[in-house]
Amino acid sequence: MTQAFLEHIRDTLEQIEVDGLYKRERLIAGAQGARVNVRQNGHERSMINLCANNYLGLADHPDIKRSARDAIDEFGFGMASVRFICGAQTLHRELEHTIARYLGKDDAILFAACFDANGGVFETLLGPEDAVISDSLNHASIIDGVRLCKAKRYRFANSDMDGLEDQLKQAQADGARFKLVVTDGVFSMDGYVANLPDICALADKYGAMVLVDDCHATGHLGPEGRGTPALTGVGQAVDIVTGTFGKTLGGGMGGFIAAAQPVIDLLRQRARPYLFSNSLAPTVAAGSLKAIAIAEQADDLRERLQNHTRRFRDSLGEAGFELLPGETPIIPVMTHEAPLAQRLAAALDERGVYVAGFFFPVVPKGKARIRTQMSAALSEQDVDDAIAAFIDAGRATGLI
Ligand SMILES: *Cc1c(COP(=O)(O)O)cnc(C)c1O
Secondary structure (H helix, E strand, O other), X not given: OOHHHHHHHHHHHHHHHHOOOOOOOOEEOOOOOOEEEEEEOOEEEEEEEOOOOOOOOOOOXXXXXXXXXXXXXXXXXXXXXXXHHHXXXXXXXXXXXXXXXXXXXXXXXXXXXXXXXXXXXHHHHOOOOOEEEEEOOOXXXXXXXXXXXXXXXXXXXXXXXXXXXXXXXXXXXXXXXXXXXXXEOEEXXXXXXXXXXXXXXXXXXXXXXXXXXXXXXXXXXXXXXXXXXXXXXXXXXXXXXXXXXXXXXXXXXOEEEEEOXXXXXXXXXXXXXXXXXXXXXXXXXXXXXXXXXXXXXXXXXXXXXXXXXXXXXXXXXXXXXXXXXXXXXXXXXXEEOHHHHHHHHHXXXXXXXXXXXXXXXXXXXXXXXXXXXXXXXXXXXXXXXXXXXXXXXHHHOOOX
């Protein structure tokens, strides 16, 4: 490697630092849970965790861990193969059938991550004659997946239904053969649910299909945790669902696409991240299977999650914090200015609360925030302690 190249890379890193965008990873010494042992400067501290996607608290669930351990004995540690060569176990098919049934679709196909599912879905299903119409706040993996496909791209401002209709009209005027509207089910930086009833109605009006990426919903939102289509009552009007096992459903890893049989069949033939990447590890497949079984029955955990959400929202709102409105367990606490978000995060850290600040370019300039996420793993005492810490830190930093 030449000095010139390394110099160039160092300059880039320095610029990231100067811009205040350098991300430093904090280390957890132990399992993901309501409290985590955070290792800092050689010593460990137990902190209340408000920044995991561990909505139902399944990431350290004893039954899921047991399923994963049992799977090692029965199915081994690794597959050492892509699915179509010799990497498909009965376990993988069972997981596909189970997630498909859970979401009310014919079939499903597994990927190493939802990032890969979104990376493979558009290129496989759409050609240059087609149109993909995408919400401007969609996840990075959708943006990249759309870039990889040859369909004509249309974009509408976040949740702007007039904008969506304009783009559908434009796609129609441009002579699109097939049109696919794409949205996140939950916009994870802001914590609100996509307007699926209007999206589906507009799609229907213009003969378009709908794809929902439900990563921040499957397992904890809607009846039995069936996600935003079930929550918003649109059900089968959503044609394709992409999602993850890396959040609510055990938080291990792995993505999936659920849809009509021919769609899944074609993805199995053509989706590149599926064809050219290793199978999910048996531990992960077995743990995810158990997670779906638990999530389906977990009305108690969903209620607990909702109670925590209400408690945290109400208390912080009353204390004078500015929160973004919404009904999901994602509760963004707005600071607007990035340095204030950093100071608040540091003050919360001192008070034993583990949070993450978000600023430009992850969110727009002037919209810096601390994004908090509730979990059913938290006790009421944890939530109350976190509220007290927020109020104290808010006063110490002059935010409230
Ligand atoms: C987390 C997330 C992904 C990525 O999921 P992985 O399985 O971790 O790759 C994709 N889309 C959305 C909306 C997400 O929130």
